[in-house]
Amino acid sequence: MHRHVVAGQVAPADPFSAVTDAVYRIDRRWRFTYLNAAAEQALGCRADEIIGRHAFECFPETLGSVLEQQYRAVLADGSPRAFEYFSEPHGRWYEIRAFADAEGLTAFLRDVDERRRRERQQSAELRQLTAVLDALPSATVLLDVAGRIEMVNRAWQLNGAALERSGQAATGVGEDYLAAMARYLDRGHHGSIAAGLRRLRDAVAATTFTHDYPQQHDPDGTWYRLQAARVAASDRLIVTHTDITERVRDQEALAWQASHDDLTGLPNRARLLQLVGEALADGRGRAALLFLDLDGFKTVNDSLGHEVGDELLRQVGSRLVEQVRPGDAVGRLGADQFLVLARDCDTAEAAALAFRLQDSFSRPFQAEGISVPLSASIGVAAATPGADRAHQLLSDADTAVFAAKGAGRDRVHVFSPGLREAARWRLEVANRLRDGAVDEFVVHYQPLVRVDTGEIEGVEALLRWQHPERGLLTPDAFLSVAEETGQLIPITRWLLGETTRQAAEWAEQGLPLRMSVNISARHFSAETLVRDVRVALHDSGLAPENLVLELTETSVAEDPTRAEDQLAVLRNVGVRVAIDDFGTGWSSLAQLLALPIGTLKIDRSLLAAAARLAAGGTGPVLAAIVSLARTLGIRSVAEGVETAEHLQMVRDAGCDLAQGYLFAQPMPACDVMRWASRVRAAGGDSCAFALQSRGR
Known part of the structure; x- marks a missing residue:
């Protein structure tokens, strides 16, 4: 602290010695009269060097500057002034406050260069941020620490103008963001957004928050995607609102199409x-x-x-x-x-x-x-x-x-639960057929006999499955599954080979029999029937005229043109064709007669119906069918002959052939020779043999 001695008295202490701001005084003649220690340091000179000297002499750069203008104004009207001044020699900004008194003015000088530079940097950053926000196509706001809107971009302002035109209130700078958004959101979405922004502020590491929402009370059903992020090294948040209505509608359309x-x-x-x-x-x-x-x-x-x-x-x-x-x-x-x-x-x-x-x-x-x-x-x-x-x-x-x-x-x-068991059985059959169940197939044979002489003319091959757990199964248990899974044609191909080989073997043993084999409609559509028959005949050596292909009338009706073409080729080779189960299908008689048919097999159901009609005195129904077939050069076979009455009825009707339990049940190949031998031993008339056996 400086002390001045005047006439033996101690001068009062310097009142500005402890002030951190630089303080100096200038009289009305612009001469320095006082500098405190901080002023000496700020101006870069000692007080004894400039006190008494003219200010412009000490600092000529201030002449004509803002500083001179402000000081003259203070001295002129006595009103204090506060302003900022950049000192060229020091290259720094100062904040100056000047106060007038009777002797001159007192100036307080504070170094604000760092603050000024920081504000200028912040201002530049803010301008840059403003430019960035305005460049964003989505409506965007900057939120301060308190959650108030600090800045909006041009897109936000345009949206606000559109809202005002529609009679709704726009949201602007200074408003509480969440309070303002409550006008456009339902409670659920508003709560989700509030919680998301709160988590974003509390997060230690940088993160983002996204939420899709529909604008409430909007007749157009507009959807927005809110995306928020925290500004680096700051508690401010930047929030964008992107219109995703078209995307949402596209997603809804895709979801609808998918369902x-x-x-x-x-x-x-x-x-x-x-x-x-x-x-x-x-x-x-x-x-x-x-x-x-x-x-x-x-x-x-x-x-x-x-x-x-x-x-x-x-x-x-x-x-x-x-x-x-x-x-x-x-x-x-x-x-x-x-x-x-x-x-x-x-x-x-x-x-x-x-x-x-x-x-x-x-x-x-x-x-x-x-x-x-x-x-x-x-x-x-x-x-x-x-x-x-x-x-x-x-x-x-x-x-x-x-x-x-x-x-x-x-x-x-x-x-019913029984159907589920049947479905499981179909699945089992499908799997076993695919895994080679053909090795478990066997063939049983049922004789066909001439009605007039009782002579054995042939046999019908009947496929059986010797199932290892369920025993001997008839085709009803597995052929429909075979057809569904595409295994029917390979099975039929195997059957053709097995039966023609067996017929050829019997012929060598002195028992020439005509072999009848059932064919499905699938074989026509696959168009391999002609080739498969020719291969079977070639490999077995069986004469073509000893092979009869039996087809149901319903299978022929599925594709009569294709059936006619393939059957005509086989007929020319010598293979015979029979229509099986006649009277059960839906085909027209004209359609059947267009095919190269040699035999018509009358179904057992038609035989039973005819028996009932005959008992009622309706007349010989079978005779009409047999007569029509004979007129067309087609032989007739009566199926299901089980009684002597049946046999008499088919004889009276004029049927050529018959088969049924009266003569013999289907039997393995090894039993056919023994049965035929017994018939021969009894005179060769299988009809008489059957009636004689039935009478015992």
Whole structure:
């Protein structure tokens, strides 16, 4: 502290010695009269060097500067002034406050260079941030530590203007962001966003927050994606709002397409299973699934074209929707199959619904000006209490419709546990057939005899499966599965080879028999029948005229043109053709007669019906059929001859051949020779031998 001695007195202490700001005084003649220690350091000179000297002499750079202007104003009006001044010699910014008094002015000088540079840097950063925000296409805001809007970009302002034009309040700088957003969000989305921003502020490491939301009270259904991030080294948040309405609608459209059928617009398999799962979720078992399979729809497509077929499928879907109860769901499984989910429904109610749907098909469908009759086989499966597996209910309904199709067209079948066992058996059969079950196949043979002489003319080959666990199985137990899995043709190919070899072997042993082998319609569509028959005949050495191919009339009706072409080739080679099970199919007689048929086998059901009619005095029904066949040069075979009365009836009708349990049951190959030997020993008349044996 400086002390001044005047006339023996001690001058008072310097009042500005402890002040951190630089302080100096200038009189009205612009001469320095005082500097404190901080002023000496700030101005870079000692007080004794400049006190008494003119200010502009000491600091000529201030002449004509802002500093001179401000000082003169203070001295002129006596009002204090505060301003900032950049000192060129020092290269720094100072904050100056000047106060006038009677003797001159006192100036307080503070170094603010660091603050000024920091503010300038912040200002530059802010300008840069503003430019960046304005360049963003999405509406963006900058939030301060308190969550208030500190800055908005141009896109935000444009959105705000649009809101104001629609009569809504815009959100601007200074508002609490979350409070303002409550005007555009429902409570759930608002709470999620508030929690997300809070986590973002509390996070130690840098992170981001994203949330999609619909704008509330917006007739256009606008969706936005909010993305927030914390500004580096700051507690401020930057939040963008991007319009994702088009993307959301695209996603909704894709989701709809993924869960609905393109052709009918109905829910698809995946969506139906989801709905079934939801219906079963309560565990009460009050739901049922109806599986509809259109009968013979492939024929419609093949004959009328797929455009008509598609239109019919759309109409079927619409008609089903009209018929089901409120709350039920209709879906398309694919191809010509539909599903109906009946909610809150037991087995009886589901069956009643199935019959109502079946009745709705009684009205023909109209497409391209054509009236098309359609029918559907329907499988019904009702859930049991506690059931929660949608796939199992679908499997049960599928099993039920399989049974309905097997029973004939236009049927309703309700699922039962026995059907599930049958389905498991079909799966087992399919697997065993694929794994080589042909090694377990055997052939049994049933004789065909001449009705007039009783002579043994041939045998019909009947396929059997010697199953290792279930014993000897008839074709009914496995051939339909073989057809479904594509194994039927290889099996038939093996059968042709085995039977022709056996017939050739019997012929060498002195028992020439004509071999009849059943052929399916699948062999016609595969177009390998001619080749397979020729290979079997070549390998066995059997004469072609000793082979008879038996076809059911229904199999021929599936593709009569293709059947006619292939059978004609075989007939020219010498192979004979027989129509089996005549009287059970739906083909026309004209269609059958167009084929190169040599034999007509009259089904046992027709024989039984004829027996009933004959008993009632209706007349010889069989005679008419046999007479027509003979007129056309076709031999007739009566199947199912089991009694002496049957034999007499087929004799009276004039049938050429007969087969049935009266003569012999199907037997292994090793028993055929023994049976034939016994007939020969009895005189060679198998009819007489059979009647004699029956009489014992």
